[in-house]
Amino acid sequence: MMNEEPRLSARELMERLDPSLSRRTRVRAVAALVAGLAGTVFIAALWGSEPGPLPGRTQVAFGLFTAFCLAWTCYGGWLLKHRVPLFATERVIAAWVAVAASTTTTALVATIAAQRGTGLALPLVVGLVFVAAALTLAVRAHAHRGALLRRMRELTGEKE
Incomplete structure (x- = not known):
């Protein structure tokens, strides 16, 4: 008869995982956070400094660029905060x-x-x-x- 290891539930398996990030993942998370934050600041500053009223499509474009940058900022921040593998x-x-x-x-x-x-x-x-x-x-x-x-x-x- 073979020695069978006890079967772990999904919860037990997850608890055994080391909740730390590899160096490479941390660098990527920081890069996403910094690039997203820099992009958000840059786009918002550019948007705010435009003279006169902007056309509607331009307002939408600035809004979308800002939203994308914020998404990457939130993603990088979440990954660093929770320190879990991706x-x-x-x-x-x-x-x-x-x-x-x-x-x-x-x-x-x-x-x-x-x-x-x-x-x-x-x-x-x-x-x-x-x-x-x-x-x-x-x-x-x-x-x-x-x-x-x-x-x-x-x-x-x-x-x-």
């Missing part, structure tokens, strides 16, 4: 925030460039590089989460 679902959420932010930013910058007649090539190329990177992260996050869920079902004997 789980698969959080990676998926962060990747989709990046996809939404990069896609919206690319569309807005391309629209502004088209209206000003300054050329679309550079804004589209740069924007599409960011969108592609964000989509790559989203696909990888979904694949990683899917692999973990399949492994969990294998270990618990659940059927799909």
